[in-house]
Amino acid sequence: MKQKVTIQDIANMVNVSKSSVSRYLNNGYVSEATAEKIRDAIEKTGFETNFFASRLKTKRSRLIGIVLPRINSVTVGCLLTGISSVLEEKNYQSLIQISNLSIEKEIENIRSLAKQGVDGIIVNSIAVTKEHIKAVSNLSVPVIFTGQKNDIVNYIKLDDYKAGRIMGQYLKNKGHKKAVFVGVSENDKAVGVDRKKGFIDEFTRDNTGSSVEFVETGFSFENSYDKAGEVLKLNPTVITCATDNICLGVLRYFHENKIEVPERVSIAGFGGYDIGAVSYPALTTVAFDYEHIGSKTAEGLLKLIEEDIEEIQEEDHVSLKILERESVAKIK
Structure with a gap:
């Protein structure tokens, strides 16, 4: 059986990126020289017939756009x-763009991916602003956000x-009454507002004499x-x-200053x-x-795309659990 030619095969033949081939196939911008090379490779391999026959039949590109805030992040790697x-199981390919923690760049990436003919877009967002909502409402493809919540979007x-x-309850049960929450700006609603509020509400509930002070920092080490x-x-x-x-x-600051x-x-x-x-010590955390x-x-x-439904909104509870390790002591 003749092996199926992929976009990556075409890209390798003409020494360009896979995204360049995808842009060409979706009528996006590539230089004339690059376009000519890609056309020649498609004609030689017969890829064009296979790709466009599938696209004309389904009216889909089987490309999914993904907007990420950064790539040097453990959480982003796991999410991806x-x-x-x-996507691989369902035979979709992805086009990835990075916003570098810029709201303006994030919105620009959403619009750019839509122009490249993707079937849908996933946004691991740093915020969902009025500008996000306006940009998404003008698109003909579905967009789903993760990382942030807004009832107007999916x-x-x-x-x-x-x-x-969960963390507030755990520390309260350990006898703690005086806490400092070290968190990020409230521009990030999920981490900067919701996570902090959940902790303060539970830690201080039925915990006589308890208090929580706040120190703002960034996400970086x-x-x-x-x-500290x-x-x-x-x-x-x-x-x-x-x-x-x-x-x-x-922890690094404490080690250097001999704070046990x-x-x-x-x-x-x-x-x-x-x-x-x-x-050291191993870190107690909500995983x-x-x-x-x-x-x-x-x-x-994919449900939004394939089942032609309009709304998916969900906060997941299953993926939360406390990992009790060595960094929290019980107050006697």
Whole structure:
């Protein structure tokens, strides 16, 4: 049996990227020289007949656009693994664009992918603004968001408020009353608002004399390292960080300054990253199954495409669990 020719095969033949071939096939911009090479390769292999016969029959490109906020992130890698597993099984290919944590770039990426003829778009968003909603409403292809929630758009995400409550309950049961929440700007509603609010609401509920102070940082290890001294001056019994990565920056500062964890102060985070299991001490955390969320998001988008439904909105509760390790002490 003759082996099926793929977009990657065409790209390899003419020494261009797979996305360049996809743009050509979807009437996007490529240089005339590149277009001529791609045309020649398609004619020689017969790929054009196979591809367009399928597209004319289904009226689909079987291409899915994916917008990611960054690539140097554990969570994004796990999310993408889940998305890719579903798309590959259903014989879809993906085109990926990176927003570099810019809302403006994220919206530009959404519009760009739509012009390239994708069947649908997944956005691992840093926010869902009025501009996002306007951009999505003008598209003829479905878009599903993950990472953020807005009732006007389709989304599948983990329940950040519940995650905060899980950690608040756990630390309250350990006898802690004075906490500092080290978190990010409220521009990020999921992590900066919902996760923090869930923690504060549950930690202070029926916990006489309890208090939570807040120190704002960024997502990076370096940002939290720089803020660790400020956090320590508030003299908490426990520090709750909005992500495990933030925890690791604080832990590094404490190690360098001989602040013992959890003997002097406890610390806990959110994420369940593998590196937290090998840090010293091993990090107590609310683990998120981002690969599961990625799979569900891809499945949701394919339902929007293939079943021609209009709405999917879900916050996932299954992917949350506390991982009790060594970084939290019980207050006697």
